[in-house]
Amino acid sequence: MATNKTLLMLPGDGIGPEVFNQVRRVVDWMAKNRSINFDLKEGLVGGACYDVHKQAITDETMQDALDADAVLFGAVGGPQYDNVERHARPEAGLLRLRKEMDLFANLRPAVVFDALLDASTLKPEVIQGLDLMIVRELTSGVYFGEPRGMQDYNGVERCIDTQAYTKAEVERVAAVAFDLARKRNSRVHSVEKANVMETGIFWRKTVTELHASGGYQDIELAHMYADNCAMQLMKNPKQFDVIVTDNLFGDLLSDAAAMSTGSLGMLPSASLGAADENGQRKALYEPVHGSAPDIAGQDLANPSAMLLSFAMMLRYSFGLLKDADMVENAIQNVLKSGIRTGDIMAPGCTQVGTTGMGDAILAELDKLVG
Numbered sequence: 001m002a003t004n005k006t007l008l009m010l011p012g013d014g015i016g017p018e019v020f021n022q023v024r025r026v027v028d029w030m031a032k033n034r035s036i037n038f039d040l041k042e043g044l045v046g047g048a049c050y051d052v053h054k055q056a057i058t059d060e061t062m063q064d065a066l067d068a069d070a071v072l073f074g075a076v077g078g079p080q081y082d083n084v085e086r087h088a089r090p091e092a093g094l095l096r097l098r099k100e101m102d103l104f105a106n107l108r109p110a111v112v113f114d115a116l117l118d119a120s121t122l123k124p125e126v127i128q129g130l131d132l133m134i135v136r137e138l139t140s141g142v143y144f145g146e147p148r149g150m151q152d153y154n155g156v157e158r159c160i161d162t163q164a165y166t167k168a169e170v171e172r173v174a175a176v177a178f179d180l181a182r183k184r185n186s187r188v189h190s191v192e193k194a195n196v197m198e199t200g201i202f203w204r205k206t207v208t209e210l211h212a213s214g215g216y217q218d219i220e221l222a223h224m225y226a227d228n229c230a231m232q233l234m235k236n237p238k239q240f241d242v243i244v245t246d247n248l249f250g251d252l253l254s255d256a257a258a259m260s261t262g263s264l265g266m267l268p269s270a271s272l273g274a275a276d277e278n279g280q281r282k283a284l285y286e287p288v289h290g291s292a293p294d295i296a297g298q299d300l301a302n303p304s305a306m307l308l309s310f311a312m313m314l315r316y317s318f319g320l321l322k323d324a325d326m327v328e329n330a331i332q333n334v335l336k337s338g339i340r341t342g343d344i345m346a347p348g349c350t351q352v353g354t355t356g357m358g359d360a361i362l363a364e365l366d367k368l369v370g
Helices: 016-033 047-053 059-067 090-100 114-119 167-182 198-213 226-235 247-261 304-316 321-336 354-369
Strands: 005-012 038-042 070-075 105-111 131-137 145-153 156-162 187-192 220-225 242-245 268-275 281-287
Touching: 005 016, 005 047, 005 059, 016 038, 016 070, 016 304, 016 354, 047 090, 059 090, 070 090, 070 304, 090 281, 105 167, 105 247, 105 304, 114 321, 131 167, 131 247, 167 187, 167 198, 167 242, 187 198, 187 226, 187 247, 198 220, 220 226, 226 242, 226 247, 242 247, 268 304, 281 304, 304 321, 321 354
Parallel strands: 005 038, 005 070, 070 281, 131 242, 187 220, 187 242
Antiparallel strands: 105 131, 105 268, 145 156, 268 281
16 A cells, blocks of 8 residues: 655654664565555654754654654653753653644553563453553643642742643543444543542543433443552453543553553553544554663663554554554564563563564564565
């Protein structure tokens, strides 16, 4: 399938460029073996951008992201940027991308591969067959609310952050969750803290009303407090199909869910905007893991989450379901063969580095296409 779809590649910092190298290899493989081609652009973001431009992302790169059909993002940050002013810190680049692209729905799947049952500290019978999706609201809530910052409060130094949501912001992310559930197992858990937070009460009310009036009566809806959800993710994660929650709780719960899979190095994510008149969405795809500066440059990082993020891009942005499945199956087959990076290493397996894992995945792709 020949295509002129534009893909903006933002490797970022730390292990970002290393895991991105494996994506480039799969992109080349797709062009050669599947006739799937992209117009590729590459830009600086995070600390890599700060080192050159003294900002986390330039206006030019931001415009490239807005113009692209999809953005593939690595990771940002590092201890050398700890004292950089907040507006220029590496993370500010990612926040600007999310905000200006209006990527309000963050999809974070947690899928347990049978070959990695022993990589998790949870019992195999608790996690075997787990396949859940966390839908995190991404452009509002406490990470963006105003006012924020330091205050003089009757002569006492005080710092505040503000949690705020509009009805439309809650409705649109809940609609994404309901639509996803309809293609899965038709169950949604809406998660908040309605017992102590006004925004939690508002969130629960808005989701309940949308469920009743938006044509989603075929979807089973349940409500759960965020602290209980964190416990239930450890106790009985297979009770969940789709979880929809706010920005802060989604950040925390998706990392908790990562414990089921055994490693952050196995978790991809997609951040989606509103559908246009053609049904296309602005979209950014990134692994859940960070820049891991302690292992950067040592060929130790697991590229699986980056490649699974690429597979999500094929599925959600370009509708290439067969090719997305092919990438995911290749990774699963590699794991079944006993090849591991250090983060998921197990007795009796063969440890490889970032490049070695890429080699193994490409070899499996060759088998699948053949």
